[in-house]
Amino acid sequence: MKFKKTLGVVSSLLLASSILAACGGGEDSSSAESNNDPITLYSPETPEFTKELALKYEELYGQKVNVQYAGTNVLVNQMMAEKDSPKADVWYGGGGLLPFEAAVDKGILANYIPDAAADWEVTEDGIKLKHQDGKYVGVEVFVLGFSYNPELVSKEEAPKTWEDLIDPKWKGKIQFPNPAASGTATLMVMDQMMRKGEDEAWKYFDKLVENANSMPDSGSSPTKAVAMGEAHIAVGFDFMAYEQQNNGESVDFVVPDQTPVLVNPASLIENGPNPEGGKKFMDFLLSDDAQQIMADWYHIPISDTVESKTPVSLESVKESAVELDIDWVNENFDRIRDEWKERYQ
The missing domain is CATH 3.40.190.10 (Periplasmic binding protein-like II)
Known part of the structure; x- marks a missing residue:
């Protein structure tokens, strides 16, 4: 750029x-x-x-x-x-x-x-x-992706796509922030809505919520949970993982295929x-x-x-970047966030 x-x-x-x-x-x-x-x-x-x-x-x-x-x-x-x-x-x-x-x-x-x-x-x-x-x-x-704990998940096993997160093998092992409070998670939700359409995206989140063991309000908390072994996988931004890694924690980061x-x-x-x-x-x-x-x-x-x-x-991440429909976000941001609250809180 x-x-x-x-x-x-x-x-x-x-x-x-x-x-x-x-x-x-x-x-x-x-x-x-x-x-x-x-x-x-x-x-x-x-x-x-x-x-x-x-x-x-x-x-x-x-x-x-x-x-x-x-x-x-x-x-x-x-x-x-x-x-x-x-x-x-x-x-x-x-x-x-x-x-x-x-x-x-x-x-x-x-x-x-x-x-x-x-x-x-x-x-x-x-x-x-x-x-x-x-x-x-x-x-x-910022790049949205997945943090993982190398002591709990091998590099080969770590999820590479957003679809990988809903694999039943991750049930109870994933954390992501609460979209009702966190901009990090709101980005995740809106991205899936734009790419899948709302009906398919809600089906996706039904499965993702099922795999989650926690949805904290803070955008950085899931990555910290991975560092402490409280979760295997976390949704977050790149810098969150590398901050923890620099502090000596067991955390690495995956840039998924097609991500904001x-x-x-x-x-x-x-x-x-x-x-x-x-x-x-x-x-x-x-x-x-x-x-x-x-x-x-x-x-x-x-x-x-x-x-x-x-x-x-x-x-290095340009090829993974998805195009965001800003006009759609402006029209639907509050409605989608409110629907998330109704469905999952």
Whole structure:
């Protein structure tokens, strides 16, 4: 993917912006003072990881970042409840772009694209990088697949396709996140619905739920369960497995044939308490400093100037990527999630 090589200049742009604001008078000076107010970040990403991002931002810009962690759908519901008096400035991460797409018409996302992404095409190499009206921007790339414990499952035996997961031999040995709370699992559900059609997809999930021993709310919990031997197989993103592997746990990852490969975005919140601070944090997420932290946590950075530690590359997974019907997602996201609750909770 030929991402534009503009990300490395973001830090200098931010510095220049700060200098200009400091030199200005009247309204600009007031704006500069408001930028010292804390930034509130809502994120379902790993708490330790988001804390590291927040601390790096605070180190660079001397501005406090308060991180609130919860599952994607929980955070979306919270933002909807707070719509008349928003508490968040930035929403980062949601198991990929589908929850952001579904939120576009809810009136909770503001229009903002950092300068570093201004020249990006909306879609490149079949992967949507940003919203066409500026409601979100991708900051990294995720691959949905299967974690497994090599002490319990051999590489040869590990599932290679989504159909493999419903084999009766995995009964009681699989975990995946709860689609009512997790963006990771919502992506899994919507992908199957788009590819199979709803009737066949519900039949598929009847069997998958039968094989599950747990459906935790957190997107990363199933992979952690695999590491602890509480499950043989887990549905999750690539970086979740490699984080555990780096910690010395017995976890490996399979990129299944035909699976979602998509950006994980960030968005400015409409009428958030600190919009200028929120914009600065959005800019920061596309800077080399933030992209390097993502890479060090085994995420696939969207910047082509930063090299990730993960063995999975965008180039290596392109052939497995499925095309996502974003319009269908926007029309059916809430209905499908509600039906999941009725069927399985």
